[in-house]
Amino acid sequence: MVGISKSFPGVRALDRVDLDLAPSEVHALAGENGAGKSTLMKILSGVYRADEGEIWLRGKKVVPSRPRDMIDAGVSVIYQELNLVPYLSVAENIFLGREPRRAGGFIDWKTMRAEVRRLLEPFGLSLDPRARVNTIGPAYQQVVEIAKALSLKSDILVMDEPTAALTGREADRLFEVIRNLRRTGVSVIYISHRLQEIKLVADRVSVLRDGRHIVTARVDEISIDEIIRHMVGRTLTEQYPKAASNPGQERLRVEGLTRRGVCRDVSFSVRRGEILGVAGLVGAGRTEIMELIFGSRRRDGGRILLDGREADIRSTRDAVRNGIALIPEERKRQGLVLGLSVFDNVSLTVLDLHSLAGFIRRREVTGLISKVAQTIRVRTPSLSQKVRNLSGGNQQKVVLSKWFIRDCDVYIFDEPTRGIDVGAKVEIYRLMQDLAARGAAIIMVSSDLPEVMAMSDRIAVVWSGRIVGMFGRGEVNEEQVMSHALGLHEQRAS
Amino acid sequence: MKVEEGIAPAAEARSGRGVELARVLKNYGILIAFVLVCAVLAWLSPVFLRWTNVLNVIRQSSIYGIMAIGMTFVILTGGIDLSVGSMLAFSGAIAAGLLKAGAPLPAVIAAALAVGALLGLANGFVITVGRITPFVTTLAMMTVARSLTLIFCNGYPISGFSTQFRFIGTGDFLGLPVPILVFLATVLVAAVILRDTRLGRYTYAIGGNEEAVRLSGIPSGFYKAMVYVFSGVGAGLSAVILTSRLNSAETVAGTGYELDVIAAVVIGGTSLNGGRGSVWGTLVGALLIAVINNGMVLLGINPYYQGLVKGLILLGAVLLDRLRDEQGCGCGKTGGPAPEWGAAPRRSRVLQFWNLSGVWSSFCTAGVFTFSGVMSTGASCTFLFLMGCFLMKASMAATPW
Numbered sequence: 001m002v003g004i005s006k007s008f009p010g011v012r013a014l015d016r017v018d019l020d021l022a023p024s025e026v027h028a029l030a031g032e033n034g035a036g037k038s039t040l041m042k043i044l045s046g047v048y049r050a051d052e053g054e055i056w057l058r059g060k061k062v063v064p065s066r067p068r069d070m071i072d073a074g075v076s077v078i079y080q081e082l083n084l085v086p087y088l089s090v091a092e093n094i095f096l097g098r099e100p101r102r103a104g105g106f107i108d109w110k111t112m113r114a115e116v117r118r119l120l121e122p123f124g125l126s127l128d129p130r131a132r133v134n135t136i137g138p139a140y141q142q143v144v145e146i147a148k149a150l151s152l153k154s155d156i157l158v159m160d161e162p163t164a165a166l167t168g169r170e171a172d173r174l175f176e177v178i179r180n181l182r183r184t185g186v187s188v189i190y191i192s193h194r195l196q197e198i199k200l201v202a203d204r205v206s207v208l209r210d211g212r213h214i215v216t217a218r219v220d221e222i223s224i225d226e227i228i229r230h231m232v233g234r235t236l237t238e239q240y241p242k243a244a245s246n247p248g249q250e251r252l253r254v255e256g257l258t259r260r261g262v263c264r265d266v267s268f269s270v271r272r273g274e275i276l277g278v279a280g281l282v283g284a285g286r287t288e289i290m291e292l293i294f295g296s297r298r299r300d301g302g303r304i305l306l307d308g309r310e311a312d313i314r315s316t317r318d319a320v321r322n323g324i325a326l327i328p329e330e331r332k333r334q335g336l337v338l339g340l341s342v343f344d345n346v347s348l349t350v351l352d353l354h355s356l357a358g359f360i361r362r363r364e365v366t367g368l369i370s371k372v373a374q375t376i377r378v379r380t381p382s383l384s385q386k387v388r389n390l391s392g393g394n395q396q397k398v399v400l401s402k403w404f405i406r407d408c409d410v411y412i413f414d415e416p417t418r419g420i421d422v423g424a425k426v427e428i429y430r431l432m433q434d435l436a437a438r439g440a441a442i443i444m445v446s447s448d449l450p451e452v453m454a455m456s457d458r459i460a461v462v463w464s465g466r467i468v469g470m471f472g473r474g475e476v477n478e479e480q481v482m483s484h485a486l487g488l489h490e491q492r493a494s
Numbered sequence: 495m496k497v498e499e500g501i502a503p504a505a506e507a508r509s510g511r512g513v514e515l516a517r518v519l520k521n522y523g524i525l526i527a528f529v530l531v532c533a534v535l536a537w538l539s540p541v542f543l544r545w546t547n548v549l550n551v552i553r554q555s556s557i558y559g560i561m562a563i564g565m566t567f568v569i570l571t572g573g574i575d576l577s578v579g580s581m582l583a584f585s586g587a588i589a590a591g592l593l594k595a596g597a598p599l600p601a602v603i604a605a606a607l608a609v610g611a612l613l614g615l616a617n618g619f620v621i622t623v624g625r626i627t628p629f630v631t632t633l634a635m636m637t638v639a640r641s642l643t644l645i646f647c648n649g650y651p652i653s654g655f656s657t658q659f660r661f662i663g664t665g666d667f668l669g670l671p672v673p674i675l676v677f678l679a680t681v682l683v684a685a686v687i688l689r690d691t692r693l694g695r696y697t698y699a700i701g702g703n704e705e706a707v708r709l710s711g712i713p714s715g716f717y718k719a720m721v722y723v724f725s726g727v728g729a730g731l732s733a734v735i736l737t738s739r740l741n742s743a744e745t746v747a748g749t750g751y752e753l754d755v756i757a758a759v760v761i762g763g764t765s766l767n768g769g770r771g772s773v774w775g776t777l778v779g780a781l782l783i784a785v786i787n788n789g790m791v792l793l794g795i796n797p798y799y800q801g802l803v804k805g806l807i808l809l810g811a812v813l814l815d816r817l818r819d820e821q822g823c824g825c826g827k828t829g830g831p832a833p834e835w836g837a838a839p840r841r842s843r844v845l846q847f848w849n850l851s852g853v854w855s856s857f858c859t860a861g862v863f864t865f866s867g868v869m870s871t872g873a874s875c876t877f878l879f880l881m882g883c884f885l886m887k888a889s890m891a892a893t894p895w
Binding site for chain 2: 319359
């Protein structure tokens with residue numbers, strides 16, 4: 001891949017990225033969330049089309065117009081969320097849509113199973129082709145995906161976080177499979193946040209940052225610390241309006257928050273006027289922890305204390321009545337009703353306060369909304385404009401308005417600036433700052449490290465459903481936060 | 495990935511008279527269709543516009559019209575209620591039983607509504623707490639309530655009531671039949687609820703994005719259950735009118751009504767995905783179905799064909815709705831994956847599909863009309879031509895290019 005660029009409205013996702021892959025090579029791709037790894041792979045697999053740049057395969061230039069083209073050319077992608085049909089057998093999954101047939105259109109089970117055994121043979125695994133996919137473990141499911149790719153005669157495999165759902169032993173088995181693949185001439189692009197794995201399984205590693213190719217090196221010639229430095233090192237271009245804070249009384253305390261398979265024994269506290277940044281990788285459990293506090297997920301154990309008193313929060317309604325607001329990660333899916341107006345969306349949180357016998361006091365609510373919309377500066381032609389027709393930044397401001405209007409004093413922001421332009425970002429930082437100045441306790445979950453570093457009074461780092469680090473402002477640098485987020489300290493300790 | 499699927503402010507991007515026409519057709523398409531059908535029927539049959547016939551049409555529409563109002567709430571949340579016909583039968587049977595036992599009229603009416611509300615509550619409870627899909631839940635209720643009716647009535651209809659009770663279904667008030675007044679009152683009350691109450695606004699919001707509603711600290715389950723209660727109350731109210739009008743509570747009353755009821759709502763422009771629609775649309779939808787039924791009787795079309803024609807009209811309405819959905823931002827209400835970059839323009843495909851299905855259903859309907867031998871070939875062709883023109887225009891309006 002040469003000079004690949006790709007822009008999305010408002011964001012340059014990839015900027016002249018080069019990547020080469022030798023036969024029988026395992027090439028790792030590292031980078032923070034949003035560095036452009038996924039976009040690059042989507043271009044390679046034909047899902048997106050590059051704005052600039054060329055893809056060359058075996059000395060021939062290819063111009064994919066759809067994913068099918070790249071599959072035919074021998075490139076298969078195994079996504080983190082596997083694309084398997086759970087209630088069909090291993091064999092059926094591998095040959096989905098290409099089942100060998102006998103005369104009369106009946107499926108030729110015998111050939112199919114024999115073919116599957118042949119495909120699985122090099123892995124040295126005992127996997128019954130007739131087993132239903134939902135009954136085999138996640139490592140084997142990966143193998144099924146790999147076998148499917150091989151049956152398509154692919155010789156380039158892209159694996160996106162393949163070990164995310166695997167236990168240590170399962171991961172070892174997968175590495176064995178990958179080594180076998182390499183031996184048979186297959187090249188693998190291996191995307192992972194787990195840098196030790198990269199050292200273990202890859203030949204070379206490339207680091208992307210902010211859509212740019214930073215470095216490519218042989219794994220035996222680069223240390224993990226160097227990789228981390230390449231991942232986070234950046235020029236500070238954005239403005240962070242962070243004012244000196246003056247934290248007051250403790251507002252929210254969480255003790256031993258636990259939910260099976262999500263998080264374990266999470267404890268922390270936030271004071272009034274304080275911004276607590278929560279760093280961590282996608283999938284570390286940050287969002288889930290926040291959802292437990294907000295009552296939108298049920299917890300198995302742990303206490304939530306507000307102003308030192310235990311609060312009984314079992315539903316989102318309880319949380320809101322206790323003054324907790326959650327500005328969710330995915331605003332379109334969780335924050336907004338796109339088909340309804342700005343008025344309807346913003347008023348959702350306050351209708352219970354401003355209605356009489358169920359009838360909405362429309363004028364009262366309109367007054368409130370106009371006031372909030374002015375402070376937040378939502379740019380909309382009118383309150384009856386459908387939210388769908390607003391820009392991303394303005395949509396996010398509608399979500400903020402929705403919670404500002406409610407007068408909460410614990411604000412949980414989950415990725416508040418994702419996908420919005422720089423100008424709107426600064427406005428959102430400023431609003432956050434204002435809230436804190438007014439005495440609200442603020443939790444900011446963010447994958448944007450510089451943002452966390454700049455805006456937080458304290459930083460909690462989450463890894464694998466636990467808080468693995470809690471630092472004061474200025475106590476740590478980006479590299480240290482990143483290495484905690486990657487779980488390096490935990491693994492060394494254990 | 496820090497990427498925003500940019501949404502062009504659609505309203506600003508397009509402008510001009512074509513858009514205005516599109517908007518009118520989109521919002522009032524069903525009304526225009528209704529007027530068209532009425533005009534054609536008035537032309538074909540001299541009886542159609544007579545005052546007695548007009549009243550008759552509206553009276554016929556009120557029974558399932560009232561249920562359709564309750565159903566509008568349900569469908570606005572993205573649900574469905576298949577049990578309305580059976581709930582009607584059971585409410586009617588209870589009301590009839592109470593009447594026979596000598597209960598006073600207000601108590602009887604209250605009981606019928608309460609029975610409907612209870613059955614609806616049961617639906618709502620199972621759907622929200624048991625997390626069973628509305629389809630399955632209300633399908634079960636459909637058979638359960640029917641069975642309850644048979645048990646209660648022991649298989650026989652209960653008939654013969656006081657003139658006082660008969661007045662509800664057959665009497666006139668201020669020169670208008672009582673059922674019509676009840677229907678219109680229901681529409682008005684429902685419109686106010688949808689516009690000015692929390693329940694109404696939440697109904698739209700839940701249909702648009704239930705997750706967002708829940709995350710706004712609203713007990714969405716409660717409100718979702720309430721719409722099924724509304725549907726049940728609608729069935730109870732219809733039961734009173736139907737029982738009164740027939741002077742009998744039949745065990746088979748309301749069988750198959752759910753289809754006409756759902757059809758009225760959908761033809762009225764309420765999206766089956768929820769979040770969009772109005773009771774005014776439902777009012778027109780209910781009237782349109784009544785007019786079509788009436789028209790086919792007036793034109794002497796073999797009743798065997800009625801279902802065929804209604805089915806095709808229903809399909810057409812849903813297709814139109816689908817086009818409207820796709821015209822909006824391509825990402826849908828769940829904010830699903832961004833459309834593939836460089837994917838083939840979708841509009842042309844939609845249009846092809848539309849033309850195909852439009853032509854196909856036109857041919858079918860034409861065949862039905864001519865084959866049934868009642869309408870002359872010329873007349874049916876004219877009718878179809880008019881319908882076709884409308885549908886084509888509507889489809890073009892719904893897919894701007």
